[in-house]
Amino acid sequence: DIQMTQSPASLSVSVGETVTITCRASENIYSNLAWYQQKQGKSPQLLVYAATNLADGVPSRFSGSGSGTQYSLKINSLQSEDFGSYYCQHFWGTPYTFGGGTKLEIK
Amino acid sequence: DVQLQESGPGLVKPSQTVSLTCTVTGISITTGNYRWSWIRQFPGNKLEWIGYIYYSGTITYNPSLTSRTTITRDTSKNQFFLEMNSLTAEDTATYYCAREDTTGYFDYWGQGTTLTVSS
Numbered sequence: 001d002i003q004m005t006q007s008p009a010s011l012s013v014s015v016g017e018t019v020t021i022t023c024r025a026s027e028n029i030y031s032n033l034a035w036y037q038q039k040q041g042k043s044p045q046l047l048v049y050a051a052t053n054l055a056d057g058v059p060s061r062f063s064g065s066g067s068g069t070q071y072s073l074k075i076n077s078l079q080s081e082d083f084g085s086y087y088c089q090h091f092w093g094t095p096y097t098f099g100g101g102t103k104l105e106i107k
Numbered sequence: 108d109v110q111l112q113e114s115g116p117g118l119v120k121p122s123q124t125v126s127l128t129c130t131v132t133g134i135s136i137t138t139g140n141y142r143w144s145w146i147r148q149f150p151g152n153k154l155e156w157i158g159y160i161y162y163s164g165t166i167t168y169n170p171s172l173t174s175r176t177t178i179t180r181d182t183s184k185n186q187f188f189l190e191m192n193s194l195t196a197e198d199t200a201t202y203y204c205a206r207e208d209t210t211g212y213f214d215y216w217g218q219g220t221t222l223t224v225s226s
């Protein structure tokens with residue numbers, strides 16, 4: 001199975017700051033990567049697919065980048081509604097696997 | 108609008124078998140270019156993909172669960188199902204169904220159903 005290592009596990013950031021979350025795959029996943037946001041008690045919601053494409057309705061302050069085994073999700077000018085957990089997931093063959101998550105707390 | 112809704116018994120005893128249902132509205136599960144997955148999230152928030160059923164009926168499982176997992180569907184009711192046997196406390200989780208666009212992403216998720224395995 002492809003292992004997805006996500007970092008950091010948690011962080012506390014002030015509104016207006018910029019945040020970068022990283023995800024490293026154990027092998028090349030050829031940009032077959034998605035990012036999700038999950039609020040407490042809710043299901044995950046798609047943010048980014050194919051490493052760099054924003055899902056419909058996702059604010060432009062979110063952006064995805066990366067290739068090969070290294071990927072990142074950047075949130076510019078953090079808003080209070082951005083708190084929650086973030087997960088990466090690869091789609092380069094089954095079994096699909098997820099990163100361990102990043103819990104984002106707003107200071 | 109596409110919506111998915113899970114349902115299940117909530118509580119089962121160890122060694123028992125559980126059946127979960129995902130009811131899909133807004134699109135037929137036989138519509139091309141989509142896969143219909145089951146995913147679970149453990150206490151502590153780790154996510155695990157369980158398996159999917161393709162629009163054509165082809166099924167793929169996570170090898171770690173294939174021996175005790177069955178995914179089926181009822182196209183007349185636009186539902187798909189997850190059956191898991193030999194349950195242990197380690198199967199306690201929130202179970203989600205989700206639609207996968209074959210481009211590679213889960214774009215619609217159900218709200219989840221909690222399954223607790225306990226005597």
